[in-house]
Each structure stands twice: as C-alpha cells, then as structure tokens.
Amino acid sequence: MKIVAIGGGAAGFFGAIAAAEASPHAQVTLLEASPQVLAKVRISGGGRCNVTHACFDPTALVQYYPRGGKALRGSFARFQPHDTVAWFESRGVALKTEPDGRMFPTTDDSATIVDCLVHTAQRAGVQVATGAAATEVIPSASGFTVQLKGGKTIGCDRLFLATGSHPLGYRLAASLGHQLVPPVPSLFTFNISDPRLAALAGVSVPLVRVKLLVEGQKPLEQEGPLLITHWGASGPAVLKLSAWGARLLYDARYRAAIQVNWLPALKVEVLRGVLLRVKEEWARKAISKHCPVALPQRLWQRLVESVGIDPELRWADLSKKALNLLLLELTQGQFEIRGKGIFKDEFVTCGGIPLAEVNFKTMESRCCPGLYFAGEILDVDGVTGGFNFQNAWTTGWIAGQAMGG
Incomplete structure (x- = not known):
C-alpha cells in the first residue's frame, strides 16, 4: 500500500x-x-x-x-x-x-x-x-x-x-x-490608537475582562492578561477574543470597539467602596501618584487623567462626579478598534x-x-x-x- x-x-x-x-x-x-x-x-x-x-x-x-x-x-x-x-x-x-x-x-x-x-x-x-x-x-x-x-x-x-x-x-x-x-x-492583536494607551507599550495587566462590541451583534467577552503594545492591545484576553470574534470582525472590516474592565475581580460597588475608603485614608495624597488598586502606576495615572482629574488633585478634593467617572473608566472604558495586527508569526x-x-x-x-x-x-x-x-x-x-x- x-x-x-x-x-x-x-x-x-x-x-x-x-x-x-x-x-x-x-x-x-x-x-x-x-x-x-x-x-x-x-x-x-x-x-x-x-x-x-x-x-x-x-x-x-x-x-x-x-x-x-x-x-x-x-x-x-x-x-x-x-x-x-x-x-x-x-x-x-x-x-x-x-x-x-x-x-x-x-x-x-x-x-x-x-x-x-x-x-x-x-x-x-x-x-x-x-x-x-x-x-x-x-x-x-x-x-x-x-x-x-x-x-x-x-x-x-x-x-x-x-x-x-x-x-x-x-x-x-x-x-x-x-x-x-x-x-x-484568527488569533490576532487589535490596532487601537488612543491617547490613554499612548507611550505605555510593554505595560501589562494580569487579569482584565474584555468585551467585543460589533454593531448589530451580541457582545463577546473574554478574561485574561492584557498587554499594551505600540499599535494597541495584545495578550491572551485579546487573542482569545479575536478567535471567538474572527468572523464578526472580518465582516466588520476590523472596525469595532472593546470595553475593558481593568479590575474584574472587584464588583463595581466593592471598587466604589475601595475608592471612598482611600478618599478618607489618603486624603492629602495626590490621586494620580497613589494608586489604591492592582494596576501599573503608569496606566493608573493615564486613566485618572483621561477623565479630567488634575494630576495634582488630592484624594480629599475628589468630587462625587469625578469619582463616578473614574469608576466608569476603570470598569467600562471603551476603545475603538481600527484594524488588526498579527500574533507574532503564528498565523x-x-x-x-x-x-x-x-x-x-x-x-x-x-x-x-x-x-x-x-x-x-x-x-x-x-x-x-x-x-x-x-x-x-x-x-x-x-x-x-x-x-x-
């Protein structure tokens, strides 16, 4: 034979x-x-x-x-x-x-x-x-x-x-x-041009929840590590999401959005409690320079500034409105996808x-x-x-x- x-x-x-x-x-x-x-x-x-x-x-x-x-x-x-x-x-x-x-x-x-x-x-x-x-x-x-x-x-x-x-x-x-x-x-990175991620290439977060938002389609969701790159976002959470959403993204010509919860281990109200407690205990400290959650300092600073909080503002002076905006950014920050990269050479x-x-x-x-x-x-x-x-x-x-x- x-x-x-x-x-x-x-x-x-x-x-x-x-x-x-x-x-x-x-x-x-x-x-x-x-x-x-x-x-x-x-x-x-x-x-x-x-x-x-x-x-x-x-x-x-x-x-x-x-x-x-x-x-x-x-x-x-x-x-x-x-x-x-x-x-x-x-x-x-x-x-x-x-x-x-x-x-x-x-x-x-x-x-x-x-x-x-x-x-x-x-x-x-x-x-x-x-x-x-x-x-x-x-x-x-x-x-x-x-x-x-x-x-x-x-x-x-x-x-x-x-x-x-x-x-x-x-x-x-x-x-x-x-x-x-x-x-x-399938299995590709996301091209994202956003000032919140600019100059943060190499910063990684060990656990995020990422939701893929394609117009007219049911959202897809994945959890895992996320890596910020020169061109946008990578890491297991993004790669898994790209695999499950491969056809949706192709049909949408890789024009979509992701919603990122940077702290999925904390429920929103628990996180609110953490921020309120820090507001009292760290009253004299600058918000952007003292991160109370498990995020890289550079990313924390960028997210704080992105919702209009002055880098020198102290925790004691944080308004209820600003706290709510920060809470929203930490748990539901939205980023526009404007194309795809490749996952190294493993196409x-x-x-x-x-x-x-x-x-x-x-x-x-x-x-x-x-x-x-x-x-x-x-x-x-x-x-x-x-x-x-x-x-x-x-x-x-x-x-x-x-x-x-």
Whole structure:
C-alpha cells in the first residue's frame, strides 16, 4: 500500500508517522513544498514550542475551540493532551507545564520537538521530500496520482492532505469534490490608537475582562492578561477574543470597539467602596501618584487623567462626579478598534474544509474515498495556548491510524 501525505507540518508528520507505525509494510511518502519542514513548530511559543495544554478532560478541552469543538469531542476521547505527553515522553522528550497550563519541552527549545518528529519519521520508514510542491491530484479507481512541480508524478492508494491554511490544499481538496468555508484570520492583536494607551507599550495587566462590541451583534467577552503594545492591545484576553470574534470582525472590516474592565475581580460597588475608603485614608495624597488598586502606576495615572482629574488633585478634593467617572473608566472604558495586527508569526485561520464533509472517526473524506485530512486545513481552530497543535496531533494520529489500518 502506498500513502502520500502533502504538508510537512505538525499534522502531516504526526499522521505520516502514525500511518507508517500502524502499517509497517506501507510505503509512506511525505511531500513538503518549501525547503524546510515543520516551520510553525520551529517558531511556536517564541521558539520554545507550545506542544499542548494541560487540559486532560475532553469535555473541558473542546471549550477552547471557537470552531470544531463539537466535532473534536469524540476525537479527544481517543487521543488527547495526556496521549500527546505520553507519545513524546516515550520517544525521549519530556514536557513541563507552566502556571497557565501551556506545555513545553523541558529544554525550552522547539528543535527538541522538530528533531523528535523527524527522527521518529525516519525510524518508521517515512520518506520525506522537501521542495516537492504538488500541483494537481488526479483520482482514479485505484487511488490517486499526484502531479509535482517540474513534471514528476507519484501514485498512491491513499492521500493525506495536511497543508494548513495554504491555498494549495484548499484547491486540491476542491478539485476532489470538497466545498470550502472561506478562511479568515484568527488569533490576532487589535490596532487601537488612543491617547490613554499612548507611550505605555510593554505595560501589562494580569487579569482584565474584555468585551467585543460589533454593531448589530451580541457582545463577546473574554478574561485574561492584557498587554499594551505600540499599535494597541495584545495578550491572551485579546487573542482569545479575536478567535471567538474572527468572523464578526472580518465582516466588520476590523472596525469595532472593546470595553475593558481593568479590575474584574472587584464588583463595581466593592471598587466604589475601595475608592471612598482611600478618599478618607489618603486624603492629602495626590490621586494620580497613589494608586489604591492592582494596576501599573503608569496606566493608573493615564486613566485618572483621561477623565479630567488634575494630576495634582488630592484624594480629599475628589468630587462625587469625578469619582463616578473614574469608576466608569476603570470598569467600562471603551476603545475603538481600527484594524488588526498579527500574533507574532503564528498565523492561524478559521475556515477550511467543512466538518460535515469529514468522518471524524477516521478523518476520511465523505466526498472522496481514500482522501484524509488533519490539522488546520479543516474548519477547526483553537485559542492560543497549545490547542491548535493538539488539534494537529489528534486529527493527524486518527488519520494515520485509519490510513495504515
């Protein structure tokens, strides 16, 4: 039996390895168009590779996928983060868990994961060809013929598409009878030009609640750390919100607003009480220079000044009206989004092959027998934190098991 995998990323390698290990006598060939395999793995997590997330309950795990969670529920019952950890550890790669649940190799080096996948593929007998760009797939009664750039062809009984969000994969899938959910960006930062954030790049707040406001749509909300950048806002809270609101923001041409509660751990009336108590106890202190809540001093000063409070005004002289304005700014400050940035180099999209066209028990196409999918080519995407890689490992493993079976 001959199996051809197109796409030398995480899902492609994992699927090719699983197929070769499930069927040692099969001839498995992996084609990668670029000169280097596993490019996203190399840059993930700032070069450390965020392999997966320490969420070992499939029911909880699917909640981290804005699209595809329902389809993945059964898949995670078969191969989930616990299995990912065991897979790598059985091949000599230990993983560690960080406080936020993200899991990395103990070496803090993505090369550890790359080398493991490459060496495991070699030991399993997978033939890896780089600079091998597929241009066309011709189906037949006995399988497929893959046309390569330069004129070479390769025949196979089973074809595995794991091309991520590359247009080539979508085009090949469409030529074999599949539809396409139009891909749009997910996991991106917000471009915000606002004097309240100007010159505060690098300031971070460990927990905020951010609400996305798109005209005519129900607000979306996320919590987590927020990082102020030169161009606006980033951090897990923003990235998660961009993932859940990916299509809304695309349709709105990235013109929307966010409402930020900088202190979500305090109810509004509790926060009011804190400010009133400070007004009495710190009566002679300047409001802008003495922050009574868990916010960076520079941000506190900017928010105080933004509601018209004089930097030298003392707490004792704070009027009821000014206190209410400050309270509103701390809990419901609104910022206009005027575009999107990207999340480092880890570009993620939502959209791809419609999930109804794939059998998630095998990852085989329902439109074209012998064709299998895994990873981001599917209309599946997760929030930041290792969830997109887990989708790649899970769907790749299931596809490989089925192809090799």
